[in-house]
Amino acid sequence: MIEELKKIGLEARENVALRDYTTFKIGGPAKFFVVVNNKANLFKALQAAKKFNLPFFILGGGSNVLIADRGFNGLVIKLQEGEVKFKGNQITVFAGNNWAGFVRKTIEAGFGGLEFGANIPGTVGGAVFGNAGAYGKGAGDFVESAEAIIVDDEVRLKIFDKEECQFAYRESIFKKHKDWIIAELAFKLEKDEKAAEKLVQIQREYSERRAKQPLDFPSAGSSFKNVLYSDELSPFKEWQQYGKIPAARFIEEAGLKGAKIGGAMVSGKHANFVVNAGGASADDVARLIDLVKTKVREKFGVQLEEEVQLIGFRNR
Numbered sequence: 001m002i003e004e005l006k007k008i009g010l011e012a013r014e015n016v017a018l019r020d021y022t023t024f025k026i027g028g029p030a031k032f033f034v035v036v037n038n039k040a041n042l043f044k045a046l047q048a049a050k051k052f053n054l055p056f057f058i059l060g061g062g063s064n065v066l067i068a069d070r071g072f073n074g075l076v077i078k079l080q081e082g083e084v085k086f087k088g089n090q091i092t093v094f095a096g097n098n099w100a101g102f103v104r105k106t107i108e109a110g111f112g113g114l115e116f117g118a119n120i121p122g123t124v125g126g127a128v129f130g131n132a133g134a135y136g137k138g139a140g141d142f143v144e145s146a147e148a149i150i151v152d153d154e155v156r157l158k159i160f161d162k163e164e165c166q167f168a169y170r171e172s173i174f175k176k177h178k179d180w181i182i183a184e185l186a187f188k189l190e191k192d193e194k195a196a197e198k199l200v201q202i203q204r205e206y207s208e209r210r211a212k213q214p215l216d217f218p219s220a221g222s223s224f225k226n227v228l229y230s231d232e233l234s235p236f237k238e239w240q241q242y243g244k245i246p247a248a249r250f251i252e253e254a255g256l257k258g259a260k261i262g263g264a265m266v267s268g269k270h271a272n273f274v275v276n277a278g279g280a281s282a283d284d285v286a287r288l289i290d291l292v293k294t295k296v297r298e299k300f301g302v303q304l305e306e307e308v309q310l311i312g313f314r315n316r
């Protein structure tokens, strides 16, 4: 397989420790691992996976994944920095580009809109996949179209317009079709002379937000999605105006702050962060996630849903 990948011009490696590529610092080995920085090579890597009937997985910045201890028995395709092209107010970018770096580039070019995401880790593709957001805005709000590589009977390119991307809170069509790989994004932004100023404001607010996050421990950010408000949740009426109740609220009220399984811990600082408090295995984290879901369901009848993506686990 390695030889086949090399033959088509891809630098491939075997048995690569994925913990080195995730913000959780957790994850077993990838059987095969390639790094790609453009659409053509991403296409070739997916064609190779299809040809050899290998399971594949796309890794961006690794900031929203929990990879199993046994690793991934297939081809991991790690996306990294590629091209950004400006044409009028349309900006096209390879999915592997660092999201925060891309946001900065758009602001430097005089465009506004993406300031909200200046501190979100990961890649542009990862941000679009999960419609990453902050301050009430999401990456999908600014996407004009996404060019994806569809892997089914054949491997082919397809352009999805914004509607077809089906963006919703931390959702997109790509999250529902793991064989539809985002290769390139076109963003439509407006010129805004105040963009740089707005960025400074966001950075100021972020330093306050940072103080409330357990950034001293490795994590994958928020472990659970916030919970959509419904009438059954009227004891949390103060959140009705926002449409969502923070998952942290339920976790904290279930008395789970500081709860530990092995090296995994529910942060004492922010209850929606399960952190790697030292030597946590993926299994520790997955068991703690299950414990949190069970306790919150028992106490509030609320079914929490993971925001972090679990990769390589059996039965999940």
Ligand SMILES: Cc1cc2nc3c(=O)[nH]c(=O)nc-3n(C[C@H](O)[C@H](O)[C@H](O)COP(=O)(O)OP(=O)(O)OC[C@H]3O[C@@H](n4cnc5c(N)ncnc54)[C@H](O)[C@@H]3O)c2cc1C
Pocket (backbone or CB within 6 Å): 023, 057, 058, 059, 060, 061, 062, 063, 064, 065, 079, 095, 096, 119, 120, 121, 122, 123, 124, 125, 126, 127, 128, 129, 130, 131, 132, 133, 134, 174, 180, 181, 182, 183, 215, 219, 220, 221, 222, 309
């Ligand atoms: C400290 C910290 C703070 C965070 N703050 C925020 C925040 O404020 N708001 C927020 O929304 N999130 C936040 N996150 C979560 C995370 O940064 C985002 O979800 C981010 O967009 C994930 O991007 P990534 O490239 O790291 O994705 P990865 O973790 O590499 O992958 C996540 C999922 O996306 C899939 N994927 C990635 N790229 C592609 C692609 N090109 N095509 C198809 N599938 C793909 C992967 O297969 C995987 O299933 C935070 C995380 C951390 C660690």
